[in-house]
Amino acid sequence: MTTLTTATRTRVLIITAVAVVGGLIAALIAPWPARLGDADTGHAALAAEVRTVIDDPGGYRGLAVARITDGQVRVAGLGDRSTGLAGGGGEPVQPDTPFEIGSVGKTLTGILLADQIADGRVDADTTLAEALPGQRFGDPAVGEITLAELASHRSGLPRLPTVGLTDTLTMSLGALRGTDPYAGLDTDRIREALADARVGDGYGEVHYSNFGMALLGIALAEQTGQAGQTGQAGTSFPELVQREILDPIGMTDTGYALDGAAAPAGAATGSTASGRDTDPWQASGLAGAGIGPWSTAPDLATLVAAMLDGGAPGADAAQPRFDAGEDSQIGYGWFTTSYDGREIVWHNGATGGFRSYVGYDPATGDAVVVLGNTDKGVEPIGLSLLGVDTDADSTGAGPLMIGITVLLLLAGAVTLGLTAIGGNASGGGVGKRLPTPDRLKLVTSALTALVYLLIVHTTGAWQDVWAGWWALAAGLAVGGAAAGALRWRRLPLLGSGRPWLRWTGAALTGAVTALLLVLVALF
Numbered sequence: 001m002t003t004l005t006t007a008t009r010t011r012v013l014i015i016t017a018v019a020v021v022g023g024l025i026a027a028l029i030a031p032w033p034a035r036l037g038d039a040d041t042g043h044a045a046l047a048a049e050v051r052t053v054i055d056d057p058g059g060y061r062g063l064a065v066a067r068i069t070d071g072q073v074r075v076a077g078l079g080d081r082s083t084g085l086a087g088g089g090g091e092p093v094q095p096d097t098p099f100e101i102g103s104v105g106k107t108l109t110g111i112l113l114a115d116q117i118a119d120g121r122v123d124a125d126t127t128l129a130e131a132l133p134g135q136r137f138g139d140p141a142v143g144e145i146t147l148a149e150l151a152s153h154r155s156g157l158p159r160l161p162t163v164g165l166t167d168t169l170t171m172s173l174g175a176l177r178g179t180d181p182y183a184g185l186d187t188d189r190i191r192e193a194l195a196d197a198r199v200g201d202g203y204g205e206v207h208y209s210n211f212g213m214a215l216l217g218i219a220l221a222e223q224t225g226q227a228g229q230t231g232q233a234g235t236s237f238p239e240l241v242q243r244e245i246l247d248p249i250g251m252t253d254t255g256y257a258l259d260g261a262a263a264p265a266g267a268a269t270g271s272t273a274s275g276r277d278t279d280p281w282q283a284s285g286l287a288g289a290g291i292g293p294w295s296t297a298p299d300l301a302t303l304v305a306a307m308l309d310g311g312a313p314g315a316d317a318a319q320p321r322f323d324a325g326e327d328s329q330i331g332y333g334w335f336t337t338s339y340d341g342r343e344i345v346w347h348n349g350a351t352g353g354f355r356s357y358v359g360y361d362p363a364t365g366d367a368v369v370v371l372g373n374t375d376k377g378v379e380p381i382g383l384s385l386l387g388v389d390t391d392a393d394s395t396g397a398g399p400l401m402i403g404i405t406v407l408l409l410l411a412g413a414v415t416l417g418l419t420a421i422g423g424n425a426s427g428g429g430v431g432k433r434l435p436t437p438d439r440l441k442l443v444t445s446a447l448t449a450l451v452y453l454l455i456v457h458t459t460g461a462w463q464d465v466w467a468g469w470w471a472l473a474a475g476l477a478v479g480g481a482a483a484g485a486l487r488w489r490r491l492p493l494l495g496s497g498r499p500w501l502r503w504t505g506a507a508l509t510g511a512v513t514a515l516l517l518v519l520v521a522l523f
Helices: 006-028 044-053 102-118 149-150 165-177 187-195 208-225 237-249 282-289 297-309 379-383 399-421 427-432 439-459 470-489 499-522
Strands: 040-042 062-069 073-081 293-295 322-325 328-330 335-339 341-348 355-360 368-374
Touching: 040 044, 044 073, 044 379, 062 297, 062 379, 102 149, 102 237, 102 282, 102 293, 102 297, 102 335, 102 355, 149 165, 149 208, 165 237, 165 379, 187 208, 187 282, 208 237, 208 282, 237 282, 237 297, 237 399, 282 355, 297 368, 341 379, 355 379, 368 379, 399 439, 399 470, 439 470
Parallel strands: none
Antiparallel strands: 040 073, 062 073, 062 368, 322 328, 328 335, 335 341, 341 355, 355 368
16 A cells, blocks of 8 residues: 655645635636526516426527517517626526627518519519629629529529638637627629639539628619609618518517627627537628517517518518428518428528527418527427427537537646646656656646637537536646646756757647637637
8 A cells, every 4th residue: 555755645635725715716716507587577478388398498698589479479588688797697588689680680581572573663573794794704604594593592603602712710609709700701702713613513502602692682772763753863772672562561679780780778698508609600791691689578489570561561471482492482581481281481590699480370470570689599489389399409519519528628627737736756646657747848838738629618518517627637737737836846948859840839839829828818
């Protein structure tokens, strides 16, 4: 039986104490996953009904819901419209709290097309080349795409425009940081991307394309300017939607916040389901695809009611026209899906920190609007309120993200610790069988552990993984750092291995760590 020396016991106590303190400090900055708040506003019975159909409130923060049954509109707010202090509750969602609605805005683009066709200003078969005179087309087939094909996702264009390296990096970093991934993509940039676009193999089939719907919005605004009608030259797409769709329907609380414009007063703030705040999406060139629109549950209920009674301009945009697969058809921006013989007309929306769903049954007149201020899907709530049985998954994180979170937690917890105890004959056990570290290896391991912890703190699936694991992993990593510090003076600067390779690896690790620290600090 091995007896620990007084010095060894002292080191163990120091390491343990440092690990505990480090874990407690980490707990103070641990991620706070979103959870639906307890506050209810508006129609109490509707709020209670919504809560009964939510299987798991984790990942939601606030919801605004409207229901139309028997011609009557009920509206309720649930939970919180903002993160609040340390992940706690913020201001309650009100029935008329504005939310970013994302691709639900595509329905407005489709309605606008149908309305302009009805007025004879464009045809369904009007081509991009006709709608955008002077536009260069690197692929002549792109110029032959019709407005109807854009509105029904049958254009063969990619999901997103192909942009330069800088924009690609902006999109990638924006997704990681929670900032606007499409910042700077105005109409001119989208038209530049159009000049280099190519028609893909899926032409004529339904393949969802934000690029295509964005171009439809640009084309409709251009056509209005060409019409030469008084006061309409140079009309932007948002202005066109406001004048020809929103105002006639009476949607007074719906509009666009683009290119740095402030969100509507009293708006909900978005976040991921894991609790990381996100910025709104505001690229004006993608407005037709649903970038920039904000609305409220009552306003969208007004839209649905106008679609149901045929009073909306361009209401026949919802008419199913083309097969979309999986028991679905599509009109101009609106999908229709069959659920056991019931036809539900619908569209959903998703931005960095918001989810939305609008659906209605033309046969019964039942309709629902669900708006949420996290990236956890709200479609199952809407379908359940419509009485549709569905296996749709609203979970924000899948098995892959959960697995990555757990693996990075383990790596952050044990990488530094195993290095610090390596070659420790007096410690016995695992440490005795590990190679003896050197100072460079300890520094590199510390930086690697920090990188793992930063990544998992920012992107971890905290709605499905207990956030306390992050604090535990951080505490163990800090304990490993303490163990290494106690051995520091007795270790060589550089042990085995090729010096140039070791120093290069250490420099790269340091650079990655510095970049992540800058991103975390700035964003």
